[in-house]
Amino acid sequence: MPSGGAAFVQTESHPPQPAPITVRGPLAWMRANLFSTPGSGLLTLLAVAFVAWVLPDLVRFLFTDAVWSGDAATCRTKVDGACWAFIAQKFQYVRYGSYPETQHWRIDLTEAIGAVLIVWLLWTSAPKRNVAALLFFIVYPVFAFFLVRGSDLIGLPIIDTSLWGGLFITLLMSVVGIVVSLPVGVLLALGRRSALPIIRTVSVAFIEIVRGVPFITVLFMANVMLPLFVPEAWTPDRLLRPLIGTALFASAYMAEVVRGGLQAMPRGQTEGAQALGLGYWQSMRLIILPQALTTVIPGIVSTFIGLFKDTTLVAIVGIFDFLRTLESARLDPNWGGPTITTTSYVFAAMVYWIFCFGMSRYSQYTERRLKAGRAH
Amino acid sequence: MVELVERAKPSGGSLIQNPIVRGAVYQIVLVALIVFVVYGAATNAMTAMERLRMPTDFGFLGQTSGFDINQTLIPYSHSSTYAEAFWVGLINTLLVGVVGIVLTTIIGFTVGIARLSSNWIVAKLALVYVETLRNIPLLLQLLFWYNAVLKPLPAPRQSIALPGGIFLNNRGLIFPNPQFGEGAHFVGMAVVIAILAAILFTIWASRRQKSTGQQSPVGWVWLALLISLPLLTYFALGRPITFDIPVLKGFNFAGGRQVFPELVALVLGLSVYTASFIAEIVRAGVQSVAHGQTEAAEALGLGAGRIRALVVVPQAMRVVIPPLTNQYLNLVKNSSLAVFIGYPDLVQVFAGTVLNQTGAAVQVMAITMLVYLVISLFTSAIMNMYNRRIALVER
Numbered sequence: 001m002p003s004g005g006a007a008f009v010q011t012e013s014h015p016p017q018p019a020p021i022t023v024r025g026p027l028a029w030m031r032a033n034l035f036s037t038p039g040s041g042l043l044t045l046l047a048v049a050f051v052a053w054v055l056p057d058l059v060r061f062l063f064t065d066a067v068w069s070g071d072a073a074t075c076r077t078k079v080d081g082a083c084w085a086f087i088a089q090k091f092q093y094v095r096y097g098s099y100p101e102t103q104h105w106r107i108d109l110t111e112a113i114g115a116v117l118i119v120w121l122l123w124t125s126a127p128k129r130n131v132a133a134l135l136f137f138i139v140y141p142v143f144a145f146f147l148v149r150g151s152d153l154i155g156l157p158i159i160d161t162s163l164w165g166g167l168f169i170t171l172l173m174s175v176v177g178i179v180v181s182l183p184v185g186v187l188l189a190l191g192r193r194s195a196l197p198i199i200r201t202v203s204v205a206f207i208e209i210v211r212g213v214p215f216i217t218v219l220f221m222a223n224v225m226l227p228l229f230v231p232e233a234w235t236p237d238r239l240l241r242p243l244i245g246t247a248l249f250a251s252a253y254m255a256e257v258v259r260g261g262l263q264a265m266p267r268g269q270t271e272g273a274q275a276l277g278l279g280y281w282q283s284m285r286l287i288i289l290p291q292a293l294t295t296v297i298p299g300i301v302s303t304f305i306g307l308f309k310d311t312t313l314v315a316i317v318g319i320f321d322f323l324r325t326l327e328s329a330r331l332d333p334n335w336g337g338p339t340i341t342t343t344s345y346v347f348a349a350m351v352y353w354i355f356c357f358g359m360s361r362y363s364q365y366t367e368r369r370l371k372a373g374r375a376h
Numbered sequence: 377m378v379e380l381v382e383r384a385k386p387s388g389g390s391l392i393q394n395p396i397v398r399g400a401v402y403q404i405v406l407v408a409l410i411v412f413v414v415y416g417a418a419t420n421a422m423t424a425m426e427r428l429r430m431p432t433d434f435g436f437l438g439q440t441s442g443f444d445i446n447q448t449l450i451p452y453s454h455s456s457t458y459a460e461a462f463w464v465g466l467i468n469t470l471l472v473g474v475v476g477i478v479l480t481t482i483i484g485f486t487v488g489i490a491r492l493s494s495n496w497i498v499a500k501l502a503l504v505y506v507e508t509l510r511n512i513p514l515l516l517q518l519l520f521w522y523n524a525v526l527k528p529l530p531a532p533r534q535s536i537a538l539p540g541g542i543f544l545n546n547r548g549l550i551f552p553n554p555q556f557g558e559g560a561h562f563v564g565m566a567v568v569i570a571i572l573a574a575i576l577f578t579i580w581a582s583r584r585q586k587s588t589g590q591q592s593p594v595g596w597v598w599l600a601l602l603i604s605l606p607l608l609t610y611f612a613l614g615r616p617i618t619f620d621i622p623v624l625k626g627f628n629f630a631g632g633r634q635v636f637p638e639l640v641a642l643v644l645g646l647s648v649y650t651a652s653f654i655a656e657i658v659r660a661g662v663q664s665v666a667h668g669q670t671e672a673a674e675a676l677g678l679g680a681g682r683i684r685a686l687v688v689v690p691q692a693m694r695v696v697i698p699p700l701t702n703q704y705l706n707l708v709k710n711s712s713l714a715v716f717i718g719y720p721d722l723v724q725v726f727a728g729t730v731l732n733q734t735g736a737a738v739q740v741m742a743i744t745m746l747v748y749l750v751i752s753l754f755t756s757a758i759m760n761m762y763n764r765r766i767a768l769v770e771r
Contacts, residue, residue, distance in 0.1 A: 033496035040495045047497045198403040202410065212752040213745045214712035220727055221745075224737045228424045229417035309513040316715060323516055341528075345520045349512045356511035 061339075062346070075337035082343040083335075090329040097165015097320050106156065107168050110144045114175065122362060124369065137179055161239040165320035167351070169239075173246055173311040173321065178304050180247035185254025186289065192259055203255070210252035215310050218245045223317040242314045250307050257299035261292035295370065301363035305356050323348055421738065428735070436734040437462070443729055445720045447636050458730050465725030466747060472642055472721060473708040473751075479647035480707060484654025491659045502655065509652040515713055517649055522641035522717040529637075532628050541621045543629065549640055552619035553633040560616040566609035570601040577601075638719035642711065650707045657699045661692035693766055701759035705752050712748075722747060 021027045035041040065081030067074050075083035096104055117140055120132040148164075150156035164172075191203030210218065222245030227235045236244065265288055273283030293300075315324035329335075330344040425432055437459040444454045448464045449471065490502035509517070527546060530536065535545040542551040574597060581592035610617065622632025665688050673683040714721035715728055722744060731740040 033494070036494060040493075043493075043495050043498050047495075047501055050501075051497075196399045196403050199406055202406060209745075209749065212749040214709040214723070214748060216712045216715065216723055217727065217741065217745050217748065220723075221741050224731070225421075225741060228421045228737065231420055232424070305511075312513045312515040313713070315515075323513070323519075327519070342524045345516060345524050348516050349520075352513055352516065353508070353511045357507065360511065 061342075072335045072337065075335065075340065079338050081339065082346060083337050083339050084343070086329075086335050086337070086340055086343060087347050089335075090326075090332075093166065093329055094322060094325045095166050096168055097325055098163040099159060099165070099168070100163070103150075103157070103159060106147050106150075110147050111168070111171065114140065114144065114171075124366070137182070141176075141179055161237055164239060166325045167322040169314075169319060170308070170311050170322040173243065173314060173319075174304065174308045176243050177246045177250040177307045177311075181250035181254040181303075181307075182300070184247070184251040186258050186293075188251060188255035189258035189262060190284065192255065193262055207252045207255050210249055211256070215249055215313050216316055218249045219313060219317050221245065222248075238317075239319065242317050242319055246307070246311070246314070249310075250303065253303050253306070254300070257296050257303055258292065260299060261296035262288065264295055265292055297366045297370075298363040301359055301366070305359050305363075308355060308359070309352065322351065425738070430735045430737065431739070434736075434739055436736050436739070439734070441730070441733070443733070445725060447639065447720055458734065461730055462722075462726050462743070465720060465722035468720055468725070469708070469711055469714075469722040469747075472639070472646070472711045472714065472719070475643050476646045476650070476707050476711065477704050479643060480650040480654060480703075483647055483651035484703075485658055487651060487655035488658025488662070491655060492662055506652045506655050509649055510656075514645065514649045514710055515716060518641060518645040518713055518717055521645045522637065526637040526641050532624065535624070535629075541619070541632075543622060543632075546637065547628070547634070548637045549635040550622045550629050550632045551635075552621050553631065555618045555620050557616040557618060559613040562613055563606050563609050563617060566606040567602070570605040573605075574598045574601045636719075638714070638717050641717055642714050642719045642721075646707055646710055646713075650703055650710075653703050653706075654700065657696055657703065658692070661694075661696035662688060664695045665691045690766070694763075697759060697763045697766070701756055701763075704759070705755055708751055708755070709748060 019025070022031065034044040061080060062082055065078065067078050067081055067083045067085050069088075070085045072086075075086060092101070092104075096107055099107060114136075117132055117136040120126050121129060121136055126132070146154060147156070148159070149161070150158040152158070188203050188207055191199045192207065194200050194203070219242055222241045226241050226244065230236070269287055269291065270283065273287040276283075278286065311321055312323045314321055315327075320328070326344050326348050330341055422432070424430075438457055440455055441458050441461045442454050443461075445452055445461070445464055447468065449467050450460075450464060452460055452464050487502045487505055490498050491506065493499045493502070526548075529544060529546040532543075532545045532547060535543040535550075537543055540552070542549065544550075577592075577597050578594055581594050585591055620631045620633075622629040624630075669687055669691065670683055673687045678686065711721055712723040715724040718724070727740055727744045731737055734740070
């Protein structure tokens with residue numbers, strides 16, 4: 001063996017080379033995710049063309065060509081931009097309806113307290129959440145009623161419900177819906193699974209009938225027929241009627257969500273409660289319902305999102321909710337600009353979207369938490 | 377199982393402790409309460425209806441309505457009865473339901489499949505579609521389509537002309553109206569014969585495949601039969617079907633058939649909104665099929681298209697059908713939002729105009745709700761039948 005043959009042996013390792021661009025990096029990513037097949041490539045080109053066609057117009061309409069400040073005259077000259085000045089001017093109205101301006105603080109205060117309670121209730125690691133539930137479901141509704149409506153006892157002038165309106169009504173309708181529908185829905189769900197035939201039949205009939213008809217007909221019924229069914233002296237307030245209709249409607253849907261949770265409970269839980277000598281209501285209250293309701297939180301949130309969107313229908317019985325106030329603002333003859341209609345709808349869509357999307361994110365978060373809990 | 381107490385053995389002790397007695401007491405109290413409430417409501421309603429001079433029977437249905445409806449599929453005029461107005465409303469509701477269900481299924485399945493596409497931008501666009509549309513109230517979307525999209529369209533004179541003699545303007549969509557001449561029904565019969573022949577061929581092809589393993593081009597035969605047979609008949613009979621092409625005359629179109637903007641807005645809004653929910657249902661269904669199924673099909677040498685058609689979709693349908701039924705029912709129920717944009721559906725015509733004119737609130741509301749209940753039960757019965765047919769057969 002000649003000496004020096006060892007010179008061919010590599011003694012030091014090569015510095016690591018970057019991966020070829022066809023395997024890693026943006027080019028490889030594009031190849032895998034945008035142009036994997038000719039068909040996929042064609043779809044990509046079409047999709048890019050679509051985005052390139054829509055996006056600039058959207059940005060122009062919403063931002064660059066939009067009227068941010070000014071009056072009706074400025075908006076009338078702008079043909080292809082949103083008229084945000086109009087929204088700014090009508091903001092008070094779509095927020096509070098015709099509620100007297102000097103009393104707006106009462107609504108603000110009610111909403112602020114409600115928001116604090118809801119955050120406390122929904123924030124999963126907050127302390128004493130049962131206290132929050134008690135406050136939100138029992139104390140808060142009474143408190144809010146007196147604060148918003150007013151009473152001579154506490155020295156606040158009474159504001160008639162015919163003046164209530166705007167986003168406040170939308171929130172009121174949904175909160176009343178959820179506060180009433182949760183307990184009633186639980187009772188209906190228990191009734192549907194009861195061994196007592198009459199209770200079961202009544203619950204099933206109520207749930208199926210309410211779920212089988214459109215919300216509008218429930219509202220119509222509450223509006224037209226409720227006054228017929230009760231003695232003349234008791235005729236419910238014009239705002240109370242749709243509230244009752246909304247609450248009944250939401251209860252039927254909530255009952256089905258809760259039933260799903262009850263059905264998911266393993267039999268051993270009931271047997272365990274029985275072995276401890278607990279009665280029906282005790283075992284329900286202490287063992288079954290807390291677990292069942294926790295598993296169906298995503299379902300409850302979805303029902304609430306649906307309820308929040310459905311409150312727009314109360315306009316049919318003459319309630320000025322958020323969308324209805326915006327509709328009447330839109331038709332204001334002083335603001336006859338060409339983009340007023342579109343601007344109003346885009347604004348309404350953004351408000352509803354922020355609420356609903358936020359809630360759906362919360363629901364997904366609880367779903368992930370539940371899955372993590374089960375994995376252990 | 378939660379009915380623990382009711383099942384427990386009746387033990388001694390006081391009567392209140394006895395679960396059977398307690399259950400009976402609960403039920404008696406409930407029945408008494410319901411009887412009391414219903415009786416009270418009924419007597420109140422009777423006196424109130426008398427005081428307000430509202431009709432208490434269904435006689436009003438035979439009276440002349442005195443109002444016009446601009447969109448009807450059956451003959452109707454202001455001298456028709458309230459009962460006929462009811463039928464107009466019901467048929468209009470069913471029309472929206474059927475067209476909406478077809479359209480929303482197409483959009484929903486397309487978007488749902490797109491959500492799962494390996495193409496990043498297509499999947500993201502589908503995601504944006506779903507997350508935007510399902511988080512905005514349907515009513516707002518209907519108002520948007522109607523007031524912001526369709527109303528500002530140009531007047532008839534400046535109509536947007538689409539290919540095929542179709543025109544779009546602020547009075548709706550105007551398209552050629554087919555006129556059926558002498559012998560036109562033979563063309564229809566040719567379509568039926570073509571379908572029957574294709575079905576027979578499919579059965580023969582599947583038998584042949586089972587016995588010999590040889591496959592036949594079933595799809596091509598369907599296509600060829602369905603196109604050629606009616607077309608041949610059409611020309612052989614000297615073109616019996618002609619089209620009444622809409623022509624601009626003065627300020628509006630003459631001839632053709634018109635779909636009013638209310639109907640377009642309603643069908644479009646309902647379909648686009650419901651499709652966002654169907655897309656998620658489809659996605660969940662496809663994702664519920666175990667990946668091993670796809671891998672096994674790949675191992676057998678099937679292509680991507682055939683894997684989807686023969687392995688994934690049939691299994692996904694089992695998960696998809698029940699929630700899909702709910703969405704179809706929602707679409708039909710939501711068509712009642714027609715009242716907000718003035719499309720004459722059941723709620724707008726019957727629970728709106730007829731109720732206001734006759735004052736027969738109880739009867740009208742009862743009939744309206746009954747109709748929706750029947751539609752709901754009928755739809756879910758059909759879907760349950762289909763569901764049973766495709767359900768997993770377990771030993």
